[in-house]
Amino acid sequence: MYAKTSPKDVYHLLTKDEERTLCGLRVVGIIVDRPVNTSALHLTSQKPTACPLCQECANDREDDGNRDEAEPEV
Ligand SMILES: [Zn+2]
Secondary structure, eight states: OEEESSTTSOEEEBOTTSSBBTTSOBOTTOEESOOOSSSOOEEESSOOSSSOBOHHHHHHHHHTTOOOSOOOOO
């Protein structure tokens, strides 16, 4: 599951309990798999392809040793 705030924004990864993103945004009570025109955070079950991963989420994921794609080294 992934979380986004808007179609053109970055997307975020969720923690294991799916209550917040790796970078700390709360995702409780948001919309799943429904296009929205607000800035509210919402979930999507498919990986967004048209926008980059949130850098903070990327850093946290790398800390877990769970890389599944090429991300630029910082
Ligand atoms: Zn994030």
